[in-house]
Amino acid sequence: GVIAVKLRRLVDVAGGSGGVSIGLCRRHEAMRATVIDLPLVTPHTRTFLAEAGLTERVAVETQDVVAKPLHGNYGAAVLRAFLQVLGPADAAAAVRHVAAGLAPRGKMYIVGHILDDDRQSPASTAFFDLVFMNVYTAGQAHTEGEHRRWLADAGMTDVTLHTRPDNLRIVSARKG
Numbered sequence: 695g696v697i698a699v700k701l702r703r704l705v706d707v708a709g710g711s712g713g714v715s716i717g718l719c720r721r722h723e724a725m726r727a728t729v730i731d732l733p734l735v736t737p738h739t740r741t742f743l744a745e746a747g748l749t750e751r752v753a754v755e756t757q758d759v760v761a762k763p764l765h766g767n768y769g770a771a772v773l774r775a776f777l778q779v780l781g782p783a784d785a786a787a788a789v790r791h792v793a794a795g796l797a798p799r800g801k802m803y804i805v806g807h808i809l810d811d812d813r814q815s816p817a818s819t820a821f822f823d824l825v826f827m828n829v830y831t832a833g834q835a836h837t838e839g840e841h842r843r844w845l846a847d848a849g850m851t852d853v854t855l856h857t858r859p860d861n862l863r864i865v866s867a868r869k870g
Contacts, residue, residue, distance in 0.1 A: 781833070
């Protein structure tokens with residue numbers, strides 16, 4: 695996978711059920727994770743983690759990363775299906791605030807529907823963009839260029855785009 699197996703401390707931003715943290719912690723015994731989400735979500739996160747038997751390895755914190763910087767010294771952050779529910783200004787703020795909680799050389803992984811800069815491809819992402827714009831107040835599929843700009847503004851380097859066969863994309867970057 696794209697996420698390094700040597701990783702010890704992960705923050706799962708807007709992690710909802712904690713599914714990313716659950717999967718990675720089950721696969722990597724030494725990993726510890728923290729799921730960050732909003733107050734309406736975190737009680738449900740705790741329930742899923744208890745059912746998975748991972749409450750000792752996965753912490754849950756309530757925080758709005760759009761509003762304030764993340765505190766911590768995490769080796770990696772995963773933002774799965776999160777930035778696309780935000781408008782560009784809030785997405786940029788979230789990237790900056792998550793980067794603040796990364797250790798030096800920490801990695802950020804943004805997973806979701808990311809458009810090419812022409813905003814027309816991949817076709818499946820362009821379709822999802824229409825859904826985002828109709829379901830979320832400010833949500834939309836953002837372009838690769840927007841992601842690169844937000845990451846650079848947050849002090850992240852080595853930005854790489856990975857495309858899965860289903861056109862879900864992962865943008866990875868390292869805190870420089």
